[in-house]
Amino acid sequence: MSAPKFRPSRRSALLALAGATAGGALPPVAAPAAAAADTPAALPWAEPSAPTVPGARMPMLIDPTDPWHFTPRPAGALATRAIAGGLEVSDGGGVLATLTTGARTVTVRGPRRWFTEQKRRVEDSFSRELTGGTTGWGTSPDGGTWWPNSKDDAHVADYKVTAGRAAVTLSATGSSRHAYLSDKGLGDVRARARFSFTQVPVGAPLSLALTFSLKSLDTHYRARLVVTPAREVQLVLEKALDNVVTVLGAPVTVGTGFAAYDHWWVQAEKTGDVLRVRAWKHGVAESALPAWTHSLRDPDGTTALGAGAVGVRAYANSGAQTGVEARVYDFLVEEASWTDPPVVTHDTWVRVLPEPFDGTWTPELEQRVRAWAGDLSPDALAHAAMFLPYASSVTDPARGGAKVLGPSLYSRPDPVTGLRTVGADFQEYAGISWTFPGFPARAPEAEFLGCLDCSGFVRMVYGYHMGIPLLHESAAPDGHGLPRTSAQQSAAGPGVKIADGGTGTVPPLTGLRIGDTVFFDTDEDSDAGGHIGIYLGPDQYGKRRFVSSRKTPNGPTMADVGGKSILDGTPASETAKGDLYTNTLRVIRRF
Template identity: 60%
Template sequence: MSTSKPAPSRRSALAVLAGVAAGGSLPFAVAPSANAAASANAATPSGTAAAPSGTAATSAGTTVPMAPGGKLPMVADPSDPWHFTAHPSGALTTRVLSGTPACLEVSDGTGVLATLTTGAKTVTVRGPKRWFTEQKKPFADGFARTTTTGWGTSPGGGTWTRHNGVAGDYFLESGRAVVNLTASNASRHVFLSDQLVGDFDAAARFSFDKVPTGAPVSLALSFGVRDVDNHYRARLEVTPAKDVRLVLEKELADVSGTLSPAVTVGTGFAAFDHWWVQVEKSGPVIRARAWRDGTPTPDTWHHSVRDPEQQPDKVFTSGSLGVRALASQGATVPLEARIYDFVVTSADWADPPVVCHDTWVRVLPEPFDGTWTPALEQRVRAWAADTSPDALAYASMFRPHAPAVTDPALQGAQVLGASGYSETDDAGLRYVGADFHEYMGLAWTFPASGESTGTPEARWKGNLDCSGFVRMVYGHHMGIPMVLYKDYDGRNLPRTSKRQATNGPGTVVASGTDAPPSLTALRIGDVVFFDATTDPDDPEATAGVVDHTGIYVGQDQHGGLRFVSSRKTPNGPTMADLGAKSILNGAATDLYTKSLRVIRRF
């Protein structure tokens, strides 16, 4: 069945649904912490990247505002004085800003109210303050992939990197990860690339291919990892007497110490027996337990301790997660240490990205032609008091922990809610191809071009690739007309990031051929395009060709200019740094900083 673009009234209905899903009339309306609110009260965002006044953020160390027990990607403060004052305040005045592209700034009695760009539909409007943040989403790695070396990339948790030994000691085989212990007293480590994990709840399923002789062997769930010489670990040890023990340890500056002494958790170990190790870290408290696979999880923890260290730099409040394998001195080798599952049920970044400002991004029915009219004044006045979802709110509704929202007018299809990127292939790499209507599981007709699609494959449902995410936000929810593979007329929104950059709607703000363009004219809501990947088998991922896109959100608490995009390693839309930093002004070596090529204002 073909389905056309919802009418504006339907988007209004979705605004109500989003508010209901969040428990308030504002999308995700919850009160931020007092510290967070105080840090933003003096801000008067203009929507620009260059002006600090336009991108106020929480100060370092400030508690991130969250809904109770939640990790919602966007929060607003219903006690913000904005909600109790008139909007706009007094008469409106306008002035033309210098520079390119041409912009018209609209002000009321309290400052800049809106900015319109000649040739573009998007308009930045002052509204109540909002906080955009993100927390890590859970993932599970069952190692069901093939790699030529190492363990490859986990499905959403980052890339596994080995430390110590040779590459041949680490491999995947028949749905399990293996560390081949070939030398006595051989310590082998594999860590995930995400180094920012703070509190978490994780478990791993371990085994060995034989009962050790001569000395014990062990597998550990490592955490708070700074490097191989500095980390915590919950170590499952198997002795030649077939006893299974669990000990909680800390390695500091290459010196191992015991946080909690070994506890015998089982006897009679046999080759290929599977054991679970679970670790939970909550603030300074570390808990660990272990049990034989197929038996009930223990009701209590075998270890529950605090690190007694008083010096902050010697306490691992955050770090990577991983695995450590050891054949103790005197153990008979070789033998295989096997990992069958690595499951992170929940995890928080210790320093998540936070963007705070009062800029909202709205869309005109037609591009601004440079003339300020009574009709435009009426529209801007209406937007000044509008708290229905804007482009940034919709973009947030596909990031981790966003609630699901369905649309009765689209056969009950899910139209909002945390999205993935795609399924993985046999090598654990993610397919490209999930467009906005495929996320919803619907066939689609594009009135602008007359193109139609069939019912999408089930594997795309609930997923969005990078250009599909931009189309979902600016096309489906904000109303910019879309096409598939024809009628690239500069008004419609094409399917691919390459075509969006060269033939998309609106106007080019800045561009560079072989280097990043200037960020001077960048404004919140701009669409950013990158030449980020090289793949000889993919013409859309070759040097010199735009192959990735996202939406600029604003400046974070550390000064980073953050964008949100759907990416393979985090498995879906993100404004965080798993796999690569989602910032435009980072170090010259940062992937997205160095590969930015086009900034377009729709």
């Protein structure tokens, strides 16, 4: 029996209609001249699966009902007005464009757009070896940090990852051992995990559960795989609410003859208040999976659990033997949706001049702004959105079919630490060679194919696609081209600094404009260049949100896994640390 499709929300259906009306995948913009491309290799990772509802997860949609589509562009004659640091251009509809002296980026009024992001698929096979006394399960690919937890912190050392499996030692009976992913915003979700025990239970049952809608250790749903001393395998569906446990689906025997190290899958699906769970022994073909063991609505709708995290819970009943390892070999979030995804909506488009604006309004500039007034070709923000999860992939025939747009990773995790490494520039993503001014052709590093680090993401958007000259990693920054690292881009990148807070100080946001690059002190070796992003605009809560490529969410993101992507969140003065990027912002630059 195949898993049922998620029902789209009314808003998702509207967005899908908008996407269908506005057009299909964004075409690539011609890149600056470079060396001939290598034949692109196959990506070493699977892209996110297509969304169930077309358009429901698209990272950018144009509003087809915006009056922009039905009115003259520009609306009448153009007028200019000098403003601090630049020039403002208006037509009969209001401010049409804003130019900054010394910068190439120009903001232009266009049709209204939505930018958003939805949860990407998570696949964790625990193929990492945490050493050096490190406890816990490390960081999952795409899913954030695993948090080991129990009612007694003394047992945190019982958690480990080794040789392609995560494990927790049940060192005491009658107590729970939880591990969960840090993302607590999941609403509808479908997940599965592969479990085993290193011993057959003696004296009392052992269990491993797939937990979902987890708000705390005391409040969650769980699909619990129970192994009895009689070697029966049972599946139970439970709900814990403030540590009061309700059995929603009574134990059902799904197997017999359990032996140590037998592997069993548990799958759970939540759609609104509808819960479905099942279990099967490893090796069963996908086409032969059993029907749902339990399929029901939470009988108490008033306490149905909403958004939460996913994870696992190991439990040794009182009287069971100790020293048993509960193991997890695979953990997959097959599909999930955030109940409150980030959404940025506005009518600002970010265009790039061939040269920095020198402060003079010319007929050539007027002609260019008039053309931009009716232009629907991709701008900087559209290109940035095309690297988020569920974007369409676009290849460039002129570069041997290399992929130049589409979902990106940050990098593959280090096999020892599970952490991700810096090194993926724009040419690594596409798998192409590139000739920089004054240097011989540089070949891409194959290990980073399909990946972008934070500065590589900005170079891909503003350099490769929008035409700002790209500098070799060994070239001295010249204030005109786009250097390789975020520290160089901050200190001596193209354009002008809008704000500089200096060492340890957050600058004011008063001059911030959509499309600006923002730099953060997240690197102990570089006060202003540890991280870089592109400012997208205010979100649905009025918070200034940026997009950047980050290690924990494993690629470009405008969401909050691994730290909120906002510039005006909670300051450190109000809590122990505050919001990471709010408190580490140091420089704002306009290219």
